[in-house]
Amino acid sequence: KNEGKNYTIAFSQCTGNDSWRETMLEEMKRELSFYPNVKFIYRDAEGSNQVQISQIRELLKNDIDLLIVSPNEAAPVTPIVDSVFQMKIPVIVTDRKTSSGLYNAYVGADNLTIGKLAGQYISNVLNGKGQIGVITGLKGTSASIERKKGLMMGLDSAGKTQVGLELHSDWSRATAYALAKKQIEDLQKQDLIFAFNDQMAFGAIQALRENGNDKKKIIGIDALPGANNGLEEIANGALYASMLYPTGGTEAIRTAIAILEKTPYKRENILGTLVINKENANLMMLQSNKIQEQQKDIDKRQEFIVKQNQIYNNQKTTLQVVMTS
Ligand code: FRU
Numbered sequence: 001k002n003e004g005k006n007y008t009i010a011f012s013q014c015t016g017n018d019s020w021r022e023t024m025l026e027e028m029k030r031e032l033s034f035y036p037n038v039k040f041i042y043r044d045a046e047g048s049n050q051v052q053i054s055q056i057r058e059l060l061k062n063d064i065d066l067l068i069v070s071p072n073e074a075a076p077v078t079p080i081v082d083s084v085f086q087m088k089i090p091v092i093v094t095d096r097k098t099s100s101g102l103y104n105a106y107v108g109a110d111n112l113t114i115g116k117l118a119g120q121y122i123s124n125v126l127n128g129k130g131q132i133g134v135i136t137g138l139k140g141t142s143a144s145i146e147r148k149k150g151l152m153m154g155l156d157s158a159g160k161t162q163v164g165l166e167l168h169s170d171w172s173r174a175t176a177y178a179l180a181k182k183q184i185e186d187l188q189k190q191d192l193i194f195a196f197n198d199q200m201a202f203g204a205i206q207a208l209r210e211n212g213n214d215k216k217k218i219i220g221i222d223a224l225p226g227a228n229n230g231l232e233e234i235a236n237g238a239l240y241a242s243m244l245y246p247t248g249g250t251e252a253i254r255t256a257i258a259i260l261e262k263t264p265y266k267r268e269n270i271l272g273t274l275v276i277n278k279e280n281a282n283l284m285m286l287q288s289n290k291i292q293e294q295q296k297d298i299d300k301r302q303e304f305i306v307k308q309n310q311i312y313n314n315q316k317t318t319l320q321v322v323m324t325s
Contacts, residue, residue, distance in 0.1 A: 002260060002261045002262055004037055005037060005260075005261075006037050006038075006039070007037065007038045007039070007065045007066070007260050008038070008039045008040075008041065008062065008063060008064045008065050008066075009032075009038055009039070009040050009041070009064070009065065009066050009067075009068065009253075009256050009260075010040075010041045010042075010043070010059040010062065010064040010066070010067050010068070011028065011040065011041070011042050011043070011067075011068040011069075012043050012045065012052055012055055012056050012059065012067065012068070012069045012070070013025070013042065013043065013044050013045065013070055014045050014047065014052060014070050014071060014072035014077075014096065015044065015045065015046055015047040015072070015171075016044035016046070017044075017046070018171075018172075018199060019224055019226060019229055020197075020222055020224055020245075020247060021070075021247070023224060023226075023247050023249070024094075024095075024247035024248065024249040024252075025042070025249065026249065027247060027248075027249025027250045027253075028040075028249040028250070028252060028253050030249075030250070030295065030298070030299070031249070031250045031253035031254060032253055033299075033302050034302075035253075035257060038257070038260075041059060041062060041064065043055040043056075043058075043059060045072055047072060047138075047170075048072065049072050049073050049076040049077055050076075052071070052072050052077055052080075053076070053077060053080045056069070056080045056081070056084065057080065060084065060087075060089075064089060065089070065090075065260060066089065066090045066091075066092065066256050066259060066260055067081075067084050067089055067090070067091050067092070068091075068092045068094060068252050068256060069081055069091065069092070069093055069094070069098075070093070070094045070095045070096055071093065071096050071097065071098050071141075071142070072096075072138075072141065073138065073139075073140030073141055074096065074097060074098055074099045074140055074141065074142045074145075075099050075140055076140070077098060078098040078099045078100050081093070081098045081100075081102070081103070082098070082100050082102045085102040085103060085104075086102075090104045090105075090256075090259045090260075091103045091104055092104060092105045092106070092107060092252055092255055092256055092259070093105075093106050093107075093108075094106070094107045094108050094248055094252050095107075095108045095143065095247070095248065096108075096141050096142045096143050097142040098142075099142075104259055104267070105255045105259065105265060105266065105267050105268075105269060106267065106268055106269060106270075107248045107251045107252045107255055107269040107271070108248050108269075108270070108271060109244075109245050109246060109248075109270065109271045109272070109273045110146075110270050110273075111142065111143045111146035111147050111150065112146045112147075112149055112150040112153075113150060113273065114146075114147060114150060114221060114243045114245065114273050115146060115147035115148060115149060115150020115151040115152075115153070115154060116150035116151070116153045116154035116157075117150075117154065117243060117273065117274075117275060118147075118150070118151055118154060118194060118219065118221070118243050118275075119150065119151040119152065119153060119154020119155040119156075119157070119158065119161075120154040120155075120157065120158040121154075121219075121241065121275050122154070122155065122161060122192060122194060122219065123154065123155055123158035123159040123161045124158065124159075125192065125217065125240075125241075126159075126161050126191055126192060127159070128158060128159025128160055128161060129159065129160060129161060129191075130161055130162075130191035130192070131161065131162045131163065131164030131165075131189075131190055131191055132161060132162070132163055132164060132165075132190055132191060132192045132193065132194055133163075133164060133165040133166075133167070133186070133187050133190035133192075133193040133194070133204075134148070134151070134163050134165070134166045134167070134193075134194050134195075134196075135166075135167045135169050135176050135179070135180070135193065135194070135195035135196060135200045135201070135203075135204060136148060136166065136167070136168050136169060136196050137169065137170065137171040137196045137197060137200075138169075138170040138171055139168060141171070143196070144171075144196055147196050147221070148196075151163075151194070164186075164189065164190050165183065165186050165187065165189075165190055167179040167180065167183065167187075169195075169196075169200050169203075171196070171197055171199065171200065172199065172200070172203075173199040173200060173202050173203040174203065175200075175203070176195060176199070176200035176201075176202075176203030176204055177203030177204070177206055177207050178203075179203075180203060180204045180206075180207035180208070181207045181210075184207055184208070184211050187204070187207070187208065188208070188211065188213060188216075190216075191217075192216070192217040192218070192219065192240075193216060193217070193218045193219070194218075194219045194220075195218070195219070195220050195221075196220075196221055197220055197221050197222050197245075198220035198221065198222045198223065198224065198229065198230035198233070198239065198242055199220075199222075200220070201218050201219065201220030201239055201242075202220075202233070202238075202239075204218055205218055205238055205239070214238075217240040218238075218239055218240055219239070219240050219241045219242065219243075220239055220241075220242045220243075221242060221243045221245050222242060222243075222244075222245045223242035223243065223244045223245065223276040223281075223284070225284070225285060225288035225289075225292075230242040230276070231276065231281055231284055231285050231288070232285070234276055234277060234278060234281040235278070235281040235282055235285060237278070240277065240278075241275055241276060241277035241278075242275075242276050242277075243273055243274070243275060243276070244272075244273050244274050244275075244276055244284075245273065246271040246272070246273075248269070248271050251269055251271065255269060
């Protein structure tokens with residue numbers, strides 16, 4: 001076993017500027033605080049395949065012991081991630097995937113299952129009839145491809161609900177809003193709108209409201225706790241439902257540590273999902289608030305331990321100075 005050795009973990013994030021990914025990073029940092037022997041290098045590719053590729057190249061110059069990567073679009077980012085794997089540097093893929101399957105571990109929910117669950121749920125809500133508007137994520141991302149595939153499977157298995165309109169967005173609220181604005185008449189005709197994340201759902205909600213409609217059923221994915229996020233918007237009735245999509249930050253770091261310390265780990269770490277709607281949103285909020293309080297408590301204890309260690313080390317050096325003088 002390699003317990004306690006010094007390590008460098010690099011994390012290449014496809015985009016950092018949204019609350020879901022901020023939550024992921026927070027989770028990672030909290031878990032990392034238990035491992036003072038681990039150096040963590042973080043890079044945000046800001047949604048660009050090219051930037052992500054060059055950032056991974058640059059990370060390799062830092063003598064990293066393990067790479068965690070959430071690939072932007074699968075195909076363009078695959079060769080560089082594969083080459084890291086082939087260099088025998090362990091690779092953990094999280095949330096989105098590359099196209100090759102060359103990784104030591106995957107951490108994230110199953111996007112095909114999520115799409116399917118959403119399709120079945122939507123079909124139930126519409127009694128197996130009607131048509132829906134779909135707002136997809138960035139086209140080459142595995143999460144969007146798998147969610148779409150799963151959605152069609154779910155709709156087919158549950159009834160005759162059809163896709164009446166598809167808007168090709170890029171995961172961002174701004175793009176979804178602009179697309180919804182442009183096709184607002186067609187969007188109005190749909191019985192329900194399903195966006196592949198909550199942020200894009202919020203963009204559609206805004207566009208519909210500006211057009212005088214706030215009654216349309218809108219469904220998203222993520223169901224993140226916190227102000228202005230999915231859970232809250234479901235509880236206050238703006239969002240009809242959302243599929244829980246855990247960020248897996250904690251699990252990614254735990255898996256990384258297991259790989260580095262040569263203790264057993266799983267190759268596929270599939271995080272659970274469920275439909276959140278008005279019936280369980282409040283319960284989820286209560287639970288996540290409680291967890292947050294407990295985490296604050298853990299943070300405080302961690303700070304205390306660090307301080308105690310500093311005091312101890314200072315006293316030790318003072319003592320040494322006294323003894324040698
Ligand atoms: C955040 C995000 C999430 C979505 C995931 C898909 O950047 O867009 O909202 O569920 O990425 O990879």
